[in-house]
Amino acid sequence: MKLPELSVIPAGAGSGKTTTIQQRLGEWVASGDVRPERIVAVTFTEAAACELRERIRAQLITLNRIEDAIRLDQAYISTIH
Numbered sequence: 001m002k003l004p005e006l007s008v009i010p011a012g013a014g015s016g017k018t019t020t021i022q023q024r025l026g027e028w029v030a031s032g033d034v035r036p037e038r039i040v041a042v043t044f045t046e047a048a049a050c051e052l053r054e055r056i057r058a059q060l061i062t063l064n065r066i067e068d069a070i071r072l073d074q075a076y077i078s079t080i081h
Contacts, residue, residue, distance in 0.1 A: 018043075018052055026059035029068050036060075037074035046079050053077045 011017050021041060028034040039056075043049045053072060060069040 022055040030063045036068045036071040039075035041077045
């Protein structure tokens with residue numbers, strides 16, 4: 001699968017951005033297209049960044065991708081502030 005070099009998801013509060021990003025990144029990691037430590041995801045708040053990381057981790061654990069869930073700690077998932 002050829003991944004886009006950059007994905008920008010502009011949308012307002014409550015529109016499902018975090019869910020969309022979490023699902024997309026989780027699928028890419030689970031399929032082997034992206035290594036967890038290579039993820040760069042930027043949100044607007046630290047709370048959103050923490051939530052995104054935990055949602056991806058939960059998805060990977062559900063898929064029995066325990067090593068990937070652990071390696072997610074090396075990803076850059078943070079805020080612009």
